[in-house]
Amino acid sequence: MNKNQLAAKLRKLAKSYYDGQPQVSDAEFDMLKKHLREIDPEDETGFLSEVGAPVSGKTCKHRITMNSLDNVNNEAEFRKWYAKLPSNKQLVVQYKYDGGSMGLEYDNGSLTRGLTRGDGITGEDQTANVKKCWNSASGALGLDNQELIESGHGTIDNLNMRFSGCARGEALVFWEDFTAENFPNPQREDGRESNPRNSAVGAIRKDNSPRAKWVRIICYDLISDDMNFDTEVEKLNYMKELGLPVSEFHICDTADDVLDIYKHVQENRQNLPFMVDGLVLKLNDIQAQKDMGVHNDGRPRGQTAFKFECMEAITTLREVELAVGHTGNITLRGHYDPITLDGRTFQHTNLDNFDLVKRLGVAVGDKVTVQIAGDIIPKIVDLHEMGEDRQEISPPTTCPSCGGPVNKIGAFHKCTNDECEARGVRKVRKWVETAKIKYYGPSIQEQLYNCGLVTEPAHLYTVSTLEMGNIIGHGNAERIREEIEQKRELPLEVFMGGLGIPMLGRRQAIKLMESGIDTLEKFLLLDPIKGDDGVTVTIDGVRTKIEGFKDNLVVIANGIKKSAKTINNLLESGVEVKTTPKPQLDNTDSPLAGKTFCFTGFRLKGDEVTQFIQLGGVEKSSVSKKLDYLVCRNKDSASNKAEKARKYGVTLLNKQEFLDLLESAKPQFKY
Structure with a gap:
């Protein structure tokens, strides 16, 4: 697996984690991330400098970026990190809570905004849910803010003093509140959701969530333009004075002190009232933290997460x-x-x-x-x-489902019968997930499949509300029908990525579209030929080389041919494939038009890619004398690309400066 494939896999895993549906363990994710850091030390894929996951819904920029921490996984790695610290410096040790990271913004002591971490730069605005949380006046305790403070629970709403700035915290569901009554899931044997972390994330991110009242936010950091602290302990004590619910902490003078706490908490964490997956270690001396600086991707060198063993x-x-x-x-x-x-x-x-x-x-x-x-x-x-x-x-x-022939392909045994019933269920599921059709979960999918109503994606658009209602209940049917109707017009990459074709997900579809295969007709006529120089396809009558797919393009083309009936049925059912018109320049004064950019330390996402291309920007993969801009997460980076750019006099931008440039270009175009 090359660095781009590994970064793509990590992005998918990161998104599932921040959506509260992790697919792999923390340890496995960290191992993959560590391997990417080894094969991509300059972060050309951009993943290592990303924080969290892409956001959806109503979004807002954090006042101050929420960076992630580096981590150590055993005593040897911890001692290696500890050896780099200034001598005779104390460490502050806090729990590494296992929940959802939050940014709370205050003006004069009043909570004005509650954001999820999102990608670290932009988060989801869930202020309404935050104001319903357990340690707020609208929470499950039914206490006002002063009563919460006096009882020792703390409040996240109206503080004791007129503080303006940001608090960082973790959204948690305590074990005592994690019941089938508070977080029901009748499809599970124990009648409740899978674990408190997923429940906390889900409750915070769902608009107007009634379960938010069972979510507690514990704060562990504070940032303000109006205040400076000499130590972490001073900061944490001030947070207590404000009335915030503050993370428990310990002060350690030696590495052995830290290891004693680590071993004790790891052995007894099942007795804690909440989930933790490690400890957070910080130099107590804040100036010493600043002197140590940050890694190229923004992770502070004076802090780390010490992860627990399995x-x-x-x-x-x-x-x-x-x-x-x-x-x-x-x-x-x-x-x-x-x-x-x-x-x-x-x-x-x-x-x-x-x-x-x-x-x-x-x-x-x-x-x-x-x-x-x-x-x-x-x-x-x-x-x-x-x-x-x-x-x-x-x-x-x-095949255990259809009895058809099975072949071993790579590490997997595979049913080769395209009409296999089990594959049909999961093809519908794949379409639902890619098109983001809400409320149509696995249980409903199987009910409607087993009775013959929805056995392929096209049936979603042709089955009547009454037919569905007779099986799954008319209330469910009506809200599912409303959701499906909103997904009749789909972007090309969603349409192609939802067909369940091997090697062709939404991301791969976008890459092919960027290579010129940008209409449904071109996908259907895909004719890859493998030659000495790579794989070529016919685009507008010209054989064109396609980079980055190799033999996968042949697999994709064969998969599209086998899916011809599914595609035709979808189109006949009224599904429309949406194409985005290219913008036309209103004038020649665009700050991006014709300019060349090289990106390092991060990569553009979704709409940013579309805007960049539409607004006339040209991406380059390397630094040369002809390059106009090198965009990096940290302009003080000492990477090879950054040093080369300085040598050639290329303008360096950080990500925010580039996004501001992108924003300033928008009004100069019409669509």
């Missing part, structure tokens, strides 16, 4: 269930005797493929080690003891 238990594997995904890949789901870790019960986990089963050497009836790495995702990581009547887990020779 939690694990031994149980007996009782059954392995096979399932078929939308591309035909056969996956395994292991069922084992229930185990309790960190206050939660687990009894299922995914086994990625049969190669993993072989590598682990596990069989049904064995005692296995199950780990919840990052405190979220359970995984079978080891064979503990073979069972007496163990049953080998063998790859299927026929």
